[in-house]
Amino acid sequence: MRSTFYGLNIGLKALQAQQRALDVTSHNIANANTPGYTRQDVIMEAAPAFLTEKGYVGAGVDITEIRRLRDEFLDVQIRTENKYLGEWEVRSNVLEKLEVVINEPSDSGLRSVMDEYWAAWQQLSTDPSSAANRSVVIQRGIDLADLFNQTDKILHELQADINRGIQSCVNEINSIARQVCDLNDQIIKAELSGYSANDLRDRRDLLVENLSKMIPVQVVEDRFGALEITAGGATLVANNYYAVMKFTDDPVEPTRASLQWSDPKSGSVVGDVRLNGGSLQGYVVMRDRTIAALRSDLSQLAARIAEEVNALHSAGSGLNNTSGSEPGLDFFVKKDAGLPFTASNIQVNQELVADPNKVAASQSSPVIPGDGSNALAIAGLKNKLTMNQANPGEYTATFDEFYQSMVAGLGIEAGEAQRMLDNQNLLVEQLQNQREAISGVSLDEEMVNMIRYQHAYTAAARVINAMDEMLELIVNRLGLVGR
Amino acid sequence: MRVTGNVICNNLKRNLSNNLRSLAEMQDRMASLKAIRKPSDNPAGTVESLRLSSRLKECKQYQTNAGNAISWLESTDDALGNLTEILNRAYELTVYAANGTMTPEDRQAIADEMQQVIGEVEALANATHSDRYLFGGTNTRQKPYEGGAWNANTQSIYYEISAGVLLPVNLTAQEVFLEKDLLGTLQSIYGHMAAGDLDSLSGSDLENLQANIDQVLSCRAQAGARLNRLEMTMDRLQDQELNFTTLQTNVEGLDIARAVVDLQTQESVYEASLSVGARVILPTLVDFLS
Numbered sequence: 001m002r003s004t005f006y007g008l009n010i011g012l013k014a015l016q017a018q019q020r021a022l023d024v025t026s027h028n029i030a031n032a033n034t035p036g037y038t039r040q041d042v043i044m045e046a047a048p049a050f051l052t053e054k055g056y057v058g059a060g061v062d063i064t065e066i067r068r069l070r071d072e073f074l075d076v077q078i079r080t081e082n083k084y085l086g087e088w089e090v091r092s093n094v095l096e097k098l099e100v101v102i103n104e105p106s107d108s109g110l111r112s113v114m115d116e117y118w119a120a121w122q123q124l125s126t127d128p129s130s131a132a133n134r135s136v137v138i139q140r141g142i143d144l145a146d147l148f149n150q151t152d153k154i155l156h157e158l159q160a161d162i163n164r165g166i167q168s169c170v171n172e173i174n175s176i177a178r179q180v181c182d183l184n185d186q187i188i189k190a191e192l193s194g195y196s197a198n199d200l201r202d203r204r205d206l207l208v209e210n211l212s213k214m215i216p217v218q219v220v221e222d223r224f225g226a227l228e229i230t231a232g233g234a235t236l237v238a239n240n241y242y243a244v245m246k247f248t249d250d251p252v253e254p255t256r257a258s259l260q261w262s263d264p265k266s267g268s269v270v271g272d273v274r275l276n277g278g279s280l281q282g283y284v285v286m287r288d289r290t291i292a293a294l295r296s297d298l299s300q301l302a303a304r305i306a307e308e309v310n311a312l313h314s315a316g317s318g319l320n321n322t323s324g325s326e327p328g329l330d331f332f333v334k335k336d337a338g339l340p341f342t343a344s345n346i347q348v349n350q351e352l353v354a355d356p357n358k359v360a361a362s363q364s365s366p367v368i369p370g371d372g373s374n375a376l377a378i379a380g381l382k383n384k385l386t387m388n389q390a391n392p393g394e395y396t397a398t399f400d401e402f403y404q405s406m407v408a409g410l411g412i413e414a415g416e417a418q419r420m421l422d423n424q425n426l427l428v429e430q431l432q433n434q435r436e437a438i439s440g441v442s443l444d445e446e447m448v449n450m451i452r453y454q455h456a457y458t459a460a461a462r463v464i465n466a467m468d469e470m471l472e473l474i475v476n477r478l479g480l481v482g483r
Numbered sequence: 484m485r486v487t488g489n490v491i492c493n494n495l496k497r498n499l500s501n502n503l504r505s506l507a508e509m510q511d512r513m514a515s516l517k518a519i520r521k522p523s524d525n526p527a528g529t530v531e532s533l534r535l536s537s538r539l540k541e542c543k544q545y546q547t548n549a550g551n552a553i554s555w556l557e558s559t560d561d562a563l564g565n566l567t568e569i570l571n572r573a574y575e576l577t578v579y580a581a582n583g584t585m586t587p588e589d590r591q592a593i594a595d596e597m598q599q600v601i602g603e604v605e606a607l608a609n610a611t612h613s614d615r616y617l618f619g620g621t622n623t624r625q626k627p628y629e630g631g632a633w634n635a636n637t638q639s640i641y642y643e644i645s646a647g648v649l650l651p652v653n654l655t656a657q658e659v660f661l662e663k664d665l666l667g668t669l670q671s672i673y674g675h676m677a678a679g680d681l682d683s684l685s686g687s688d689l690e691n692l693q694a695n696i697d698q699v700l701s702c703r704a705q706a707g708a709r710l711n712r713l714e715m716t717m718d719r720l721q722d723q724e725l726n727f728t729t730l731q732t733n734v735e736g737l738d739i740a741r742a743v744v745d746l747q748t749q750e751s752v753y754e755a756s757l758s759v760g761a762r763v764i765l766p767t768l769v770d771f772l773s
Contacts, residue, residue: 032488032489033489095523099521099522099523100521102522104521104522104529104533105519105522105529105532105533105536105735111533111536111537112536112540115536115537115540115541116540118541119540119541119543119544122544122545122547122548122643123544123547123548125641125642125643126547126548126551126552126642127551127613127615129615129623129624362621364621364638368620368621368622368636368638369621369622369623369624369625370615370616370619370620370621370622370623370624370640371621371638371640372640372641373641376641376643376649379643380643380647382541383646383647400533400534400537403533404529404530404533404534405530407522407529407530407533408522408526408527408529408530409526410522410523411521411522411523411524411525411526411529412522412523412526413523414521414522414523415523415524415526418523429493429497432493433490433493433494434484436487436489436490436493437484437485437486437487437490438485440487440488440489440490441487441488441489442485442486442487442488443487443488443767443768443769444488444767444768445487447767447768447769447772448768451772
């Protein structure tokens, strides 16, 4: 026997289900532009039917699940590509700055200043007794030493800046690790009910994705729904534990800064962070390889110029050496005598600056004022093989060639970084579009759904109305006996 | 593939920013008129450009050197020209004085003029070029001939006029004055004039003087030859400079016609992408529901 109010119940269930579905649609529309949001879909199911003497009768609709539409495989792919994106972003950015620092080709770069220096010696060789020519040689020497000093200083500052970049990266990684750990906890609790905590999961996935740009991650979800993240050779997050990355800067020598894992509770160091990608790796590669190599090349160039010029200069005679017994002077001296010549540890001998007559243009001792042979010999260093020692005393490149290959190397590296960044950007964007195709909110679709649910709601209301009318007929109008 | 509004928006944003980036790059290129603004634009071209700039600078310095050498040698040539004239006068005087019909007083007058000639020759030995003594060897700051003694050395002053090419620019007192003992010859002529030694005057004196004149002429010829060589070098250096400049323009200069066309193409591409964007992002179903 059918209950009189059975139909009302079905109508009510339908109303509730369509209303709920409208809620989800509205939630989707509201979050259409929320980063990391995954569209949700209402899964409806016919409610278990009743067996009557005439067969099974449907019992209306039930909502079984509000499902998040997401492809985990795409997430993994995006995380993998993200680490390259992060690394190349940093590298291309730093290399762009380096190109500005090196400033070639231009009329104010090292090339030009070196040319001017050798030209000044040439000029001196044509009139070695001229005070003006002597001052020009000194001035060009000072220009050269200054440019070496300044370039090296800027490069050093760039390394220090990179360390600041690493520090903020590390702060972000630590903050993400803590948040993921919190979310793990919340998700486990929320999902005890058996339903998926969609929006919390979205937030967690977004955090992990941001993390994957800075450091390569391996992500595993345990059976309770908590994420276990391995990164940099250690467990970053596991259930309710998270490790803390610790960065110790070294302001004097930025390449000696250290990156270590430490235990959040005891604070003790667990081990070194191992890097194999991500923006952290990009920073470290730039700091320890590219910039360090540039600085070492510049230092090598400065040191060799100083050595070669000094060898000739100290053997020659300045105008003051009239007795033949004045000791020869070095043209370039170290700022700090205890350290070897480097791009930052080089300056023109102050004795020469104070008295340009001491510039040794002559090879004869005692000096012959009109003899510019030493100046000519020094000017000749420009085209002498002085760099890239093959065997002791045997060199294979000139100063210019050495510098040119340094600049070309930088250009090639910067070009490669830009290309890699472009490719990687495209790749990640394509993957994101693929994911968007699955997880993104389409307003058209939501509109169609909205209309669909709205109509279903109206119809369900109509059914209840009909039931109401039927009950009205039975209860109020059927027969007047008993009134 | 399911397409959502966000996919379209993202693609549009990416394309717009790519197009704008190309446009900005081209505008920058046009503004700087340089095809290579940083090493990564063209690493091989950058090396070429650096190399050519260095060569160009070198070439200019060699031109300055050659120019200095030319003016030095021109001064030398002037001095030797004067010297030749003076010596020719001395030759005339000697021939004159060797004439037996002359009275001792007349001969004395000639001897007095000879004395002046000697003075002029001594002065020419100290000829200068911008405060440097021409004939002092590398000892350019001390008078080559002073109080009867020679301070000159025999060193050549070398100017580098092309890579590795050294040209001696000076003629030393040794070559011009001392080789044939010019002053000694003149002084002995003067002595013979004063003493009336006609045999010596018409004999060995004339011979010696002629040898000296020949020596000076040969020095002058040498200076002339070097000047010639310098003029040629100068021409070659100027050609080289032109070559290097052309090459450099080829490497780092911008092909303006092409750049303008590229820029315009890029501009229309950007405008097209903007107008497409305006169409693409507007409508959704929302716009058509009442």
